[in-house]
Amino acid sequence: MELHIAKDAQQLSENLAAWLSNYILEVLQEQERFTLVLSGGSTPKLLYTLLAKSPYNQMIPWEKIHFFWGDERAVPFEDARNNARMAFEVLLDKVGVLPEHIHVMRTDITPEVAAAEYEDILRHYFKNTETTFDLVLLGMGDDGHTLSLFPGTEVVHEKKAWVKAFFLPAQDMYRITLTAPIVNEAACVVFLATGEGKAMTLKNVIEGTFNAEQYPSQLIRPQDGELHWFVDEAAASAMEV
Numbered sequence: 001m002e003l004h005i006a007k008d009a010q011q012l013s014e015n016l017a018a019w020l021s022n023y024i025l026e027v028l029q030e031q032e033r034f035t036l037v038l039s040g041g042s043t044p045k046l047l048y049t050l051l052a053k054s055p056y057n058q059m060i061p062w063e064k065i066h067f068f069w070g071d072e073r074a075v076p077f078e079d080a081r082n083n084a085r086m087a088f089e090v091l092l093d094k095v096g097v098l099p100e101h102i103h104v105m106r107t108d109i110t111p112e113v114a115a116a117e118y119e120d121i122l123r124h125y126f127k128n129t130e131t132t133f134d135l136v137l138l139g140m141g142d143d144g145h146t147l148s149l150f151p152g153t154e155v156v157h158e159k160k161a162w163v164k165a166f167f168l169p170a171q172d173m174y175r176i177t178l179t180a181p182i183v184n185e186a187a188c189v190v191f192l193a194t195g196e197g198k199a200m201t202l203k204n205v206i207e208g209t210f211n212a213e214q215y216p217s218q219l220i221r222p223q224d225g226e227l228h229w230f231v232d233e234a235a236a237s238a239m240e241v
């Protein structure tokens with residue numbers, strides 16, 4: 001695991017935008033397409049906003065990037081809580097992405113059907129590949145969840161399915177999420193976490209004993225791929241580094 005610490009959220013997002021665009025360019029020297037999983041929540045908004053601007057909007061060959069999502073809140077696309085909506089607003093509507101390369105988790109059908117449909121897309125997409133995604137961008141909630149793998153939920157124990165849908169009573173909402181098995185087969189996973197509110201959880205996730213029931217972010221351990229944590233000083237403040 002590689003830890004990247006920056007002074008604050010702004011500096012961290014700038015560092016990650018530079019790191020990510022170089023990584024994409026490097027991978028695209030060896031292959032024709034790049035599969036990128038976007039995370040939701042509030043933290044990546046700054047990163048996506050930067051990627052839509054100079055120099056990254058010109059540097060990245062957007063037409064070669066295929067976009068997927070790590071998880072979705074099963075609310076209509078028009079709802080501000082919809083994870084895909086934010087990415088469209090600040091990034092995807094602003095760069096030269098090909099619409100047929102954007103794979104949203106649908107929220108206009110039942111969550112179970114949307115999850116089954118996404119699973120089919122992914123199984124077909126990765127049927128002849130050794131790894132799954134080229135890069136999975138993840139966030140971590142203050143409670144240690146990542147994707148929609150929340151503490152104490154059944155989906156944390158999933159060993160086979162790549163996509164699951166379930167009702168989250170605490171938020172009175174269905175969630176659709178990738179599971180640890182598919183993410184752990186990715187070539188690279190990058191967590192982005194900022195703020196003091198995540199400091200104790202981050203310490204427990206990275207330095208504590210394994211307890212995925214309480215800290216689902218600990219489930220993410222790519223088998224053969226790279227794992228990076230991009231965090232700001234506030235989020236890193238409880239750690240021993």
Ligand SMILES: O=C1O[C@H](COP(=O)(O)O)[C@@H](O)[C@H](O)[C@H]1O
Pocket residue numbers: 039040041042043044070071072073083138139140141142145146147148
């Ligand atoms: O609900 C979610 O939360 C996590 C973390 O979000 P943040 O607002 O603390 O950055 C996010 O990674 C996930 O995609 C989202 O559905």
